[in-house]
Amino acid sequence: MTAPTDFIRADIQAMTAYHVADLPEGFIKLDAMESPYHPFARSPELANAWKDLLAAAPIHLYPNPAASGLQEALRQAFDIPAAAQIALGNGSDELIQFITLLLSKPGATVLGVEPSFVMYKHNTALFGMNYVGMPLNDDFTLNLPAVLAAIEQHNPALTFIAYPNNPTGVCFKREEVETIIRAAKGIVVVDEAYGAFSHDSFLPLAGSVDNLVVMRTVSKIGFAGIRIGYASGSPAVINELAKILPPYNMNQLSLATAKFAMQHVEVINETVLKLKAERERVFAELAKIGAVKAFPSEANFITVRVPDAAVLFDTLKQNKILIKKLHGMHPLLEQCVRLTIGAPEENDAVLAVMRKLYC
Ligand SMILES: *Cc1c(COP(=O)(O)O)cnc(C)c1O
Secondary structure: OOOHHHHOOHHHHOOOOOOOOOOOOOOEEOOOOOOOOOOOOOOHHHHHHHHHHHHHOOOOOOOOHHHOOHHHHHHHHHOOOOOOEEEEEOOHHHHHHHHHHHOOOOOOEEEEEEOOOHHHHHHHHHOOOEEEEEEOOOOOOOOHHHHHHHHHHHOOOEEEEEOOOOOOOOOOOHHHHHHHHHHOOOEEEEEOOOHHHOOOOOHHHOOOOOOEEEEEEOHHHOOHHHOOEEEEEOHHHHHHHHHHOOOOOOOHHHHHHHHHHHHOHHHHHHHHHHHHHHHHHHHHHHHOOOOOEEOOOOOOEEEEEOOOHHHHHHHHHHOOEEOEEOOOOOHHHOOEEEEEOOOHHHHHHHHHHHHHHHO
């Protein structure tokens, strides 16, 4: 007897689902780079204006992302060049998926570095492409000669560079990424999910470098719940991407919320400044704990090597704090954990547990 599942691709049956942690009541959640602050909770006027907007959103009508005005609002808020075309996605996860699909000719190769964002490799496999992952150096910097050799050898259709990188927080050198963009004949996606927290960006080049697509998201800057990402690049590439994106991939509530957020971009900027200051404070505090090594981060998290990642993870969990254990994901991440930067009192709670364990 054939079971219905026998028709499902064997490679997919062999996969394990992306695990989203469900959180017990009262936990501090520092595992997924969410902002600790609801963006509109700071003032009743702002919150009420937003609620009115949501109440007036035409949820009986299909959304029209292109005509929603969100692209124009993003352009203004984040200085996206006029030469660039913008594609909107239901989170940048969706854009990663469709950019990969766009380039999935039989036998095509996707190049990434390791460790990096797991979705690059996952989508490569989903669309039957070859994945080449070049290991980073021990300090999570780029091994540029190795990456250039891989570009030469495999002629990748698509290269993913997270700038700054996740799950390490390290931002690669700009000149090295520029060299990769120049060397690659295929498309290079510079994924700036953490761009707001970094000193540098490739966004100003979007639209004027043929093979560059700069991807951003509002998830890490206070809006993980509305699922909005955007890709900026040359019209030639983005127009092709637009052909395969689902026509109604965004929803009215998210579009209205994101547009509202862009009109109050100072709310975002203040949160980003606060989290960056917290990141520096936590980094300095971690540096005082001799037993651990924190890697320099330009994101809203810090990756730390500790004496025993499992012990720290469990101890924090007993203290109702959830972080991400990276140990086991890649050899370079041995005994590493990733701490999302939260509100000051949340970060203090983590530091207190670590001091008790290690000092
Ligand atoms: C979080 C993250 C994303 C996904 O962002 P969404 O817009 O929430 O889908 C993409 N790339 C990197 C590197 C990330 O860390």
